[in-house]
Amino acid sequence: MSSNATVTRLCASSVDHTQRAPVHLMPCEIQSNGSAQVSQFFTATTKDHKSEKTVSFRGRGLKGQELSCPQGYTGLVLKEVHKPSSDQEDRTVRVSSVFDKLTYWNLETPPNSDDTVVMAMDWPELAEGVRVLAFILLH
Amino acid sequence: MAAKKKRSPNVDNDSWVTIAADSVVDAQKNDSDPTFVRLRNPSTGAASLYVLGSGDLQLYEVKAFEEDFHSWFIGQTVQRDGRLVFITPMDPLFLIVPCLSKSAKEGTFQPLDQVVMDEEFSACSRLLKCKSALASLHHIAEEKEVETLKFYRFSQDKTIDWLKKKVERTVTVLKKREICVGEGVKSTTYVRVKPAADHQEEDYLRYAHGLISEYISQDLSTALLKHLGLPQLMSPKETEPPAKKRKISEQPVEAVEDYTKFNGADFSRKPLKKMTAAQKTLAKVDKTGMKSMSSFFSPKVKAEKK
Numbered sequence: 232m233s234s235n236a237t238v239t240r241l242c243a244s245s246v247d248h249t250q251r252a253p254v255h256l257m258p259c260e261i262q263s264n265g266s267a268q269v270s271q272f273f274t275a276t277t278k279d280h281k282s283e284k285t286v287s288f289r290g291r292g293l294k295g296q297e298l299s300c301p302q303g304y305t306g307l308v309l310k311e312v313h314k315p316s317s318d319q320e321d322r323t324v325r326v327s328s329v330f331d332k333l334t335y336w337n338l339e340t341p342p343n344s345d346d347t348v349v350m351a352m353d354w355p356e357l358a359e360g361v362r363v364l365a366f367i368l369l370h
Numbered sequence: 371m372a373a374k375k376k377r378s379p380n381v382d383n384d385s386w387v388t389i390a391a392d393s394v395v396d397a398q399k400n401d402s403d404p405t406f407v408r409l410r411n412p413s414t415g416a417a418s419l420y421v422l423g424s425g426d427l428q429l430y431e432v433k434a435f436e437e438d439f440h441s442w443f444i445g446q447t448v449q450r451d452g453r454l455v456f457i458t459p460m461d462p463l464f465l466i467v468p469c470l471s472k473s474a475k476e477g478t479f480q481p482l483d484q485v486v487m488d489e490e491f492s493a494c495s496r497l498l499k500c501k502s503a504l505a506s507l508h509h510i511a512e513e514k515e516v517e518t519l520k521f522y523r524f525s526q527d528k529t530i531d532w533l534k535k536k537v538e539r540t541v542t543v544l545k546k547r548e549i550c551v552g553e554g555v556k557s558t559t560y561v562r563v564k565p566a567a568d569h570q571e572e573d574y575l576r577y578a579h580g581l582i583s584e585y586i587s588q589d590l591s592t593a594l595l596k597h598l599g600l601p602q603l604m605s606p607k608e609t610e611p612p613a614k615k616r617k618i619s620e621q622p623v624e625a626v627e628d629y630t631k632f633n634g635a636d637f638s639r640k641p642l643k644k645m646t647a648a649q650k651t652l653a654k655v656d657k658t659g660m661k662s663m664s665s666f667f668s669p670k671v672k673a674e675k676k
Binding site: 235236237238239240241242243244246250252253254255256257258259260261262263264265266267268269270273300301303304305306307308309310311314324326327328347348351352353354355356357358359360361362 | 383384385386387388389390391392394395403404405406407408417421424431433435437438439440441442443444445446447448449450452454456458459460461490491492493536539540542543544547549581582585
């Protein structure tokens with residue numbers, strides 16, 4: 232754990248020239264970080280039935296759904312380019328890709344409104360409710 | 371479910387999937403970039419991650435939504451860490467309240483810059499740049515102006531009033547979003563079948579109180595509950611019917627009326643690891659929803675035993 236005094240700078244200007252990338256939340260842990268041929272072996276085999284998507288991944292049937300970011304929110308993938316050599320150092324992250332919607336996948340079960348990630352998307356508006364009062368009283 | 375496999379720790383993580391308020395990266399009028407900083411969490415007292423927006427004008431909180439066994443595909447890459455991190459605007463007053471109330475014991479009016487600081491968390495004083503904080507300090511403190519200098523003294527009464535308004539505001543959002551807050555909160559589909567319960571209003575209040583309580587100390591949370599006219603619930607009420615493994619028969623007979631015993635270790639429910647903050651709050655509220663259950667069943671057991 233790094234010291235409480237260090238900060239991590241979010242290089243905001245990097246957002247402008249960032250490409251959009253499709254983002255999938257997979258229902259399994261993949262013990263790897265790095266490049267993979269996602270479009271060739273995963274995206275290419277997904278099928279759309281109405282709003283539900285299906286795909287076979289490693290022999291397991293996955294059912295998925297697209298989920299938009301809440302209004303006023305953008306998906307940002309932040310990446311640390313240079314690892315700090317000590318925990319006393321300030322750090323920098325850049326926006327490596329941007330997304331407006333993500334696709335989440337369930338193992339076997341069809342996507343529905345009880346899926347925790349769907350409920351998680353309610354959080355920003357709730358948080359706004361908790362915060363917003365100060366402004367209402369001010370204006 | 372099969373037993374969890376031993377997983378190697380995920381140490382080389384250098385990428386995070388976030389959903390951030392547009393203003394985090396929009397506000398480029400200032401030269402400075404937004405920064406992640408550690409500040410003292412007003413509820414736990416421990417370090418939590420926040421973001422100070424460009425020019426420190428806005429505070430954001432950082433909450434990770436996490437489920438076991440999830441990973442990301444991002445473009446043509448795999449990211450092992452399956453967390454989804456939310457960066458949402460937060461009222462900086464929540465972080466200023468503990469600073470002010472700590473100094474309130476002295477009972478004197480003090481200048482802000484002497485109070486809003488934390489030796490352990492040097493970024494704390496940057497909160498004073500948040501314009502919304504300075505403009506709304508009167509919600510939590512009494513103000514005194516001596517010549518051009520302003521001095522403040524924490525007021526618990528004002529703070530509780532301010533928190534109450536937050537609770538009311540949150541209830542409005544909950545209702546608008548049709549977020550289910552009652553006993554059936556685990557399943558939205560289930561709740562919709564149920565007729566509107568009489569206790570719904572109280573459920574909303576308790577849920578909102580639970581949400582706000584994540585931003586305040588336990589003492590303030592208790593005081594706020596009282597101010598809202600909600601009794602403190604002593605018994606553990608769970609979403610599910612009393613589990614068989616509770617083995618009521620093992621309890622001595624006199625336990626029936628003594629609800630404090632239900633607070634014992636075997637009754638504390640392990641919260642699911644990967645719940646969102648909102649769900650955690652849900653769970654909290656949930657526990658309180660089943661009052662009638664335990665009180666209905668326990669006496670019967672007593673009778674049978676005799």
